[in-house]
Amino acid sequence: MTKRYLTEHNVDFEEHNINEQPQYVDYLKKRGFMAVPVVDVDGKQAFSGFRPDQLQSIAG
Template sequence: MTKRYLKEHNVQFEERNINQQPQYLDYLKQQGYQSVPVVMPADSDPIVGFRPDSLKGLVG
């Protein structure tokens, strides 16, 4: 749902799929995250889970 929201609102993003690239799962665990998706904007705090209220801030 997060990916669809970002695409529908023309927000550019780089996807890192933990199923295809398990090293990213290790990275997220090391950072203390316990669920996905995690959106890591360059200029604000990470957004964990599907949070349209927070994702709205990425729409430009």
């Protein structure tokens, strides 16, 4: 749902799929995340899960 929201609101993003790029699992765990998706935007606090309120602030 997060990916769909970003796409529908024309927000460019880079996707890292942990099934295809397992090295990101350790990266996310080190940052304290235990669930995906994780949204990490420069200048904002990263968050996990489908968070329409946070996504809206990114989409503007």
